[in-house]
Amino acid sequence: NMFIGVFILLGFRRLLTPREGRLLIALNILCFLTLLIVLISSSTLMSKWNNKLYQDRVIYSKESRYQNIILTKNRDDLRLFLNGSLQFSSKDEYRYHESLVHIPILYKNLTSPAAKVLFIGGGDGLGVREALKHESVEQITLVDLDPEVTRLAKEHPMLVSLNDSSLFDHRVKVIHQDAHSFLEYLDGKTGLFDVIILDLPDPNNASLARLYSRDFYQLTQTRLDLGGIVVTQATSPFFARKAFWSINKTMQSAGYETKPYHI
Secondary structure (H helix, E strand, C coil): CHHHHHHHHHHCHHHCCHHHHHHHHHHHHHHHHHHHHHHHCHHHHHHHHHHHHCCCEEEEEEECCCCEEEEEEECCEEEEEECCEEEEECCCHHHHHHHHHHHHHHHHHCCCCCCEEEEEECCCCHHHHHHCCCCCCCEEEEECCCHHHHHHHHHCHHHHHHCCCHHHCCCEEEECCCHHHHHHCCCCCCCCEEEEEEECCCCCCHHHHHHHCHHHHHHHHCCEEEEEEEEECCCCCCCCHHHHHHHHHHHHHCCCCCCCCCC
16 A cells, blocks of 8 residues: 555656655655564564453464464463463363263264274364273364364463373374364275364354354265264354254254254
């Protein structure tokens, strides 16, 4: 925009008096210098902004290619925020991850071993931590779009402690790819899973809503082995009742027999 302003100024310079020309050039330079100062100090400014925006102390902040990643800490409570939305609190995350992971794996083990597990999302490694507790699980594939989230889960000491270093386990393979593309181009014979766990944020934008669509659920069906199970985070039947039952109905329309549950 600054360069366009200069070109317009040069193009119409004959219509300006010398005084007007000097004034506009001075304003252009002033705007340019102001933007340059803001750019140079942006990291400090964003840090101050985040500390005011979040209730607890910000201990990590990163603007990745896909989202804004924030870690906060208050005494023993570690919290992860993606684009301002809370993903977990270390005080109670185990309730969510235990119910999301153990129920489908144990249910699958009633008929045949849940040997191959696929996580879509869950780059923090907390769901993987729970899946690794099962002796039947031989292989876990974690597909998360943002490498910065999985890097944080591997490198930040507090998060590594919380996820029990789950992403370093030899049974875990991490892939950074769009979930839809990953499922679509999997090998039809080798790319089958016993349990698929959709550990996704709430569908509050178009790109996330795509992972709660009938098309996506039909795609997951093609990647399930015989008797396989898929489970998805589905918001809350109390606080987001319409969303919860909409997701249930969408899975049924994709051909699934559903068993809704909450905790």
